[in-house]
Amino acid sequence: MARNHTLGKLLSTQTDANRPNEVKPSGTFSRSGALGSVARSLGDLKAKANEAEKLEEKLRDGSHVIELDPGTVDPSFLPDRLDAPDDTFLSLRDAIADRGQLSPILVRPNPVTSGRYQVAFGHRRLKACLELGITVKAIVKELSDADLLIAQGQENSERTDLSFLERALFAKKLETLGYGRDVAMAALGIDKTELSRLISVARELDDEIVAYLGRCPSIGRKRWLEFADALKSPGGQKRCVKFIRETTEHNADDEKRFIAAYKAAVGPKASSVTGANHEPLSWQSPDKDLVVKAESGDRKGRIDIRSEKSPEFVSFLLEKIPQLYKDFSKVRKNTQ
Known part of the structure; x- marks a missing residue:
């Protein structure tokens, strides 16, 4: 037998004739009474919560x-x-x-x-x-x-923004902290070969050497690799650190500091990058808009011009070369 619902029994005891008239809440109460105020407050809180969540x-x-x-x-x-x-x-x-x-x-x-x-x-x-x-x-x-x-x-x-040295040190830090090379390659936007070069340079750099050299933004990969080789040579690291501790030229520009540290690491041997008679030179315009770097060897030299105005400056320089060569020949003749 189906169980009779208790609430149903209670409601069914009253006939329709005896049932009191139903009282329906007015629209005014639901909108402006206490219940309506609470409903609106809850609605506002929910809306604000949704906005905060979004x-x-x-x-x-x-x-x-x-x-x-x-x-x-x-x-x-x-x-x-x-x-x-x-x-x-x-x-x-x-x-x-x-x-x-x-x-x-x-x-x-x-x-x-x-x-x-x-x-x-x-x-x-x-x-x-x-x-x-x-x-x-x-x-x-x-x-x-x-x-x-x-x-x-x-x-x-x-x-x-980062110099070669900063990139190398960053790569080494990632390796030291245990991040895979895939993370380092993605972070620096380089391949495995370049990453190996960066890390190989950073591993040779003593903290004192890094502090002395600073960012060195003008020094490129080739020279850093040769510097690392010099530091790896017998006594190279010790000679370089000894020089840094004794030198008073800590405020020299990047080029001079790098060349001095490199020479100290190389020792008495001749440098293939920064020989005594063929040190790289650099010049910067007063407004810092044009940078000219030059390297010379026994039979060839190289000039690197960096600026948005490079094409115009190079054209101007080429026009002046005939006269510059004449002046050079005169000076050379007078000194022989």
Whole structure:
């Protein structure tokens, strides 16, 4: 037998004739009474929660730019820049002061400290905003340690901000921390061969040598490889460190510091890169818009001109070469 519902029994005891008239809530009560007020409040809270959830999702996906107090943003756990004077930073800071920050930085929520962030790339923009006392525009994105390092390395590689030395040291740090070479290659945008070159150079560099040389942005791969070979030669490392500890020329330019350290590592042997009579020379225009570097050997020389105005300057130089050669021949004749 089916079980009778208790509530049904209670309701069925009253006939339709004896049942009191039903009282229906008025529309006015539902809209403006206490119940309506609570309903509206709950609706507002839900809407705000949905908006907050959408904003949080945007931040996690890196699809939204916000402004942060630069004091709440910590540096990457693996710096890729040497702490050295950088004239370009002053230009960047002045540009941000004049025109504002045009490109946002990339940060992630700090995995250790709640309420703080950690920068993936944009360290110099962050520093500029901090010094200027303004907020920093940032994209917030959830990143693993490896993803952060890859984003950090790729940004700097695309902007060609890092010198060969900084790239080499960064590659070595990744290796020391146990990251696979695939992470290093992705971060620096290089192949296995170039990565091996970078690491082979960094392994030979004593901390004192790095501190003395600084960023050395003008020194290319070939010369670094030869410097590493010189350091690997018997006594090369000791001779170089001894020279650095005794020299007073710590404020010389990149070229002079590098040549001096290289010669110390080589010792009495002649250098194939920076021989005593064939040291690389460099010249920079007063406005720093044109850089000319020259190397000479026994039977050939090379001039490297770097500037957006290079084509015009090279054409101008070629026009002047006949007269320059005449002047050179005169001077040479008078000195013989």
